[in-house]
Amino acid sequence: MIDFSVYYPREKDVFARKCPGCGTLYYPAPMVCKKCHSRRDPSGAFFSEWEKVSLGGLKGKLLTWTKLYNLPKGFNQRYLLFGIVELENGLRATGRLSVEHPKTGMDVVARVGLVREKIDEDVYGFIFEKL
Amino acid sequence: MRKIAITGIGHTVFGNLSDFDLVDIMAYASLDAMEDAGILDKRDIIEQVIVSNMGAGILNHQTGIASSLVSRLGLEPAMAELVENGPASGGSAIKIGFMAIASGFVDVVMVTGGEVMRGVTGWEATDFVATLLHPEAEYNYGLTLPAFGGMYTRMYMEKYGLTEKDLALIAVKDHENGSKNPYAHVKVPCTLEGIFESPDADVVNNPIAEPLRLYGMCPVSDGAASIIMCAADSPKMKYFTQKAPVYIVGVGSATDTHCIHQRENPLELKAVRKSAEMAFKMAGLNPGDISFAELHDAFVILEVAISEEIGFFNRGKAKEAIRRGETRINGRLPLNTSGGLKAKGHPLGATGVSQVHELVKQLRGEAEEGRQVKNPKHGLAVNFGGFGNNVVTIICSKG
Numbered sequence: 001m002i003d004f005s006v007y008y009p010r011e012k013d014v015f016a017r018k019c020p021g022c023g024t025l026y027y028p029a030p031m032v033c034k035k036c037h038s039r040r041d042p043s044g045a046f047f048s049e050w051e052k053v054s055l056g057g058l059k060g061k062l063l064t065w066t067k068l069y070n071l072p073k074g075f076n077q078r079y080l081l082f083g084i085v086e087l088e089n090g091l092r093a094t095g096r097l098s099v100e101h102p103k104t105g106m107d108v109v110a111r112v113g114l115v116r117e118k119i120d121e122d123v124y125g126f127i128f129e130k131l
Numbered sequence: 132m133r134k135i136a137i138t139g140i141g142h143t144v145f146g147n148l149s150d151f152d153l154v155d156i157m158a159y160a161s162l163d164a165m166e167d168a169g170i171l172d173k174r175d176i177i178e179q180v181i182v183s184n185m186g187a188g189i190l191n192h193q194t195g196i197a198s199s200l201v202s203r204l205g206l207e208p209a210m211a212e213l214v215e216n217g218p219a220s221g222g223s224a225i226k227i228g229f230m231a232i233a234s235g236f237v238d239v240v241m242v243t244g245g246e247v248m249r250g251v252t253g254w255e256a257t258d259f260v261a262t263l264l265h266p267e268a269e270y271n272y273g274l275t276l277p278a279f280g281g282m283y284t285r286m287y288m289e290k291y292g293l294t295e296k297d298l299a300l301i302a303v304k305d306h307e308n309g310s311k312n313p314y315a316h317v318k319v320p321c322t323l324e325g326i327f328e329s330p331d332a333d334v335v336n337n338p339i340a341e342p343l344r345l346y347g348m349c350p351v352s353d354g355a356a357s358i359i360m361c362a363a364d365s366p367k368m369k370y371f372t373q374k375a376p377v378y379i380v381g382v383g384s385a386t387d388t389h390c391i392h393q394r395e396n397p398l399e400l401k402a403v404r405k406s407a408e409m410a411f412k413m414a415g416l417n418p419g420d421i422s423f424a425e426l427h428d429a430f431v432i433l434e435v436a437i438s439e440e441i442g443f444f445n446r447g448k449a450k451e452a453i454r455r456g457e458t459r460i461n462g463r464l465p466l467n468t469s470g471g472l473k474a475k476g477h478p479l480g481a482t483g484v485s486q487v488h489e490l491v492k493q494l495r496g497e498a499e500e501g502r503q504v505k506n507p508k509h510g511l512a513v514n515f516g517g518f519g520n521n522v523v524t525i526i527c528s529k530g
């Protein structure tokens with residue numbers, strides 16, 4: 001049986017995956033490399049899972065951001081800030097922004113923290129902070 | 132390829148219809164389309180029914196709604212299928228109906244799109260729409276479609292100098308059109324003073340996903356729309372004598388990355404451009420030939436971005452046309468003559484069908500006073516799914 005629990009981001013880090021065929025980094029990872037067509041197998045049953053590359057703690061630049069007042073079910077805050085960041089390794093990531101007065105282009109660091117609490121499941125993800 | 136005519140159209144009012152059953156609402160629009168086509172008593176000529184809907188399974192606890200609709204309309208044994216393609220479900224369903232007729236498989240297809248979203252709370256509806264996003268890299272954070280609308284708007288404004296006033300001008304234009312559309316969810320016009328200039332504007336037009344405000348985004352709506360299509364070379368065309376046919380002359384669709392941050396240039400809407408290029412090529416038309424358009428303005432910025440991506444304006448230049456009033460109903464290129472998603476409303480699965488309904492209404496010259504485009508020849512609709520990861524473009528022409 002294939003263990004799908006590998007999909008749940010429960011670890012206190014966020015990972016990119018590195019294609020074993022050509023070394024391209026992906027976040028999030030596809031099931032097949034767009035460049036060299038190597039297959040990825042999260043179950044490890046037929047092909048290898050790709051190498052994890054930690055993204056937590058990387059520096060980056062804020063590309064854009066928003067302050068969201070109408071949050072979806074499951075969030076009790078008055079508002080949350082979100083941003084898209086270009087990381088120092090060239091990858092981009094979307095996540096929570098913990099900067100009260102953000103400015104596009106500012107330097108941030110990609111900390112990892114609790115972003116969603118569900119019953120029996122804490123979800124960790126990016127919380128970008130001012131560098 | 133076979134020439135395909137739209138021979139009947141139907142539409143319910145958009146708004147809060149949550150007291151009614153989703154399939155009943157879709158039946159209203161379908162029966163209106165049959166009446167409009169003049170085939171209510173001969174409706175067994177419809178060979179295939181394609182339903183577009185995004186959330187019945189989750190929002191209404193109903194599945195298999197295409198079969199259910201056929202039965203409620205007494206159309207058995209017509210074929211029935213459901214198309215779920217996010218907010219582009221309607222455009223996709225029309226495309227699939229078009230393909231079914233073009234291939235020679237059938238001659239007469241009815242496409243009905245419907246959605247009932249207001250039976251759940253606003254934060255449940257927001258969460259439901261957000262399930263479109265990447266589960267691990269986007270949805271988990273509490274990100275929503277409006278959040279991406281806001282981030283896209285900021286990127287665009289900072290790059291091209293679009294202002295909050297420009298965004299307000301689009302809302303004023305959409306509400307002006309919507310106020311004359313009997314099907315619109317929001318029929319109240321608004322003024323630049325009320326939503327932008329006055330000291331109260333910050334309260335009336337409060338921020339939702341900065342820099343987007345309330346008047347920068349569509350409401351959560353219920354409703355349905357329906358069209359009937361027939362092959363122009365089919366002997367069954369003899370049943371459709373009530374209205375002059377409008378033809379579907381161009382169809383295109385394309386996809387883009389699921390994750391927005393994985394796009395080379397996150398400002399570029401590649402699926403929009405590709406789908407429009409396909410539709411223009413099939414139609415043998417250019418952007419300059421289009422008389423008016425319905426562009427998927429779930430957020431007003433999308434009217435701007437889509438209009439540039441499909442070639443109506445050069446990149447960064449749509450704002451000048453907006454400031455000159457060129458996109459208003461009497462302007463050079465009227466956009467969102469129905470009020471758009473902004474004012475007409477956005478019942479997800481109904482939207483793409485409703486856009487084509489508007490193209491037909493305008494091309495027939497049947498739009499209400501004050502929102503009829505003068506002598507239009509070709510109309511274009513862009514139905515945008517996800518945040519641009521699945522887009523359908525449809526071009527219709529007068530016979």
